[in-house]
Amino acid sequence: MSRNGHLRSTAPAAQQLRPLPSLDHAGLSDARLLPDADFAAYWDAVVLPNGDKNRIAQTAAAGFVLRRSIAFERLPLHGVILLVGPPGTGKTTLARGLADRLAKLICGPSQFAYLEIDAHTLASSSLGRSQQAVQQLFDTTIAEVAAGGPLVVLLDEVETIATDRGQLSFDANPADVHRAVDAALIGLDRVARTRRDVLFVATSNFPAAIDGALMSRADLVISVDLPTLQARKAILADTITALAEAYPGARRLLADDLLDRAAAVSEGLDGRRLRKVIAAAAGRNAVSTVDPGEITFDDLQAAIGDATNGAL
Known part of the structure; x- marks a missing residue:
């Protein structure tokens, strides 16, 4: 079980050969293998209008397939889906359920892994260390898990590590905050070019606070509004x-x-x-x-x- 008490995977024991990082890694709040019964329940609990839920899952799966077969330079998919909307509308629940659904839609020899990142713990690192923490997340934690097969990464409240640099002031914000945003964007680019089986699902309650460079990297931006x-x-x-x-x-x-x-x-x-x-x-x-x-x-x-x- 993970440190937060969640079941790591519902797959048969014989399939549980893929290593997962411990939750002592900076920023990591959950790590599990997919499919997962808890996440399947999250998917069922999400209510979206007009078949949007299935469209989102199928679009994510299509992006996965296309990234495996077409060079990034010719089809610049970053493997980033951005869910935006007011608090309480189910963005995080949808993201977790989407990870499980994607693992079921994409067949392959290797089981999917899932990592959940608490961006606040990266941004609240000691002064001067936010950039280092973000770099370690992408270059070590995510890269090592991605080397083992397909991976879905949830970046919850992504504006915390991808704050709009145009709204930042070097007088009010240390240079490390600016550099952390740069590190996050560089990390996303590196993963997009070298690991085609990684999907980032990012959520935000405040899309206006997200750096425009991250918005442009999103393959799909989904507004999760108040329920109809x-x-x-x-x-x-x-x-x-x-x-x-x-x-x-x-x-x-x-x-x-x-x-x-x-x-x-x-x-x-x-x-x-x-x-x-x-x-x-x-x-x-x-x-x-x-x-x-x-x-x-x-x-x-x-x-x-x-x-x-x-x-x-």
Whole structure:
């Protein structure tokens, strides 16, 4: 298991021959082999409109295939997918699920590996060491794992290490911050040219803060927005279904008309907040606090109202 308690891989033991780095490496928060049952569940939990989820997976897979067969100079794919949007819209969940889905779509002799990078730990290194930490990440940690076969790397909140240099001031920001951005871009370029089986999935809540050079390297930029009416209904249905699996009485909340009404009054909530209103609804009366299966629709509606008004 990884240090954060996640299962490293769900593959049979006979396939678990590919080495993974320890989580002591700078910036590394997770390392596992794919496919992975936890990540498959993340993919299933993401709700996007109009088949966007499958399009994203197929586009990522197509890029993988094209990079294997066409020289970078003729088709300059960097193997970078950028997910942008407000907090709570499921970007990190989508990225993890995409990694698992890609491993299932791309067949090959070697199992996929996955690395997750906490960019904040790189940027918060001791003064003068951010550049060194970023260089070590790309030149050592990522390069060594990539040498063993296909790899997906999640760069969460990528603006932390790829801050728009046009908005930085040498008076307010040490030169090391500027150099760290340079190191990240150089690292991406080197991997793109030498390791064609590596995909970077980067996320950002603040795309305006991302350096333009990184934006130009992205093969695909996907805006993950607040859920639509249909998506809100699907998210509520999925969350209540999970609740009903533990507390069967909650099944009555899955009535189509009730879900329609709840989705209609939840406009403006992100997916994360929408799922959390179930807990808030359970706490609105003494009976459902003990047995959440007894949540009433009125309590659910009231909890949604509190959330949309910023009371939760």
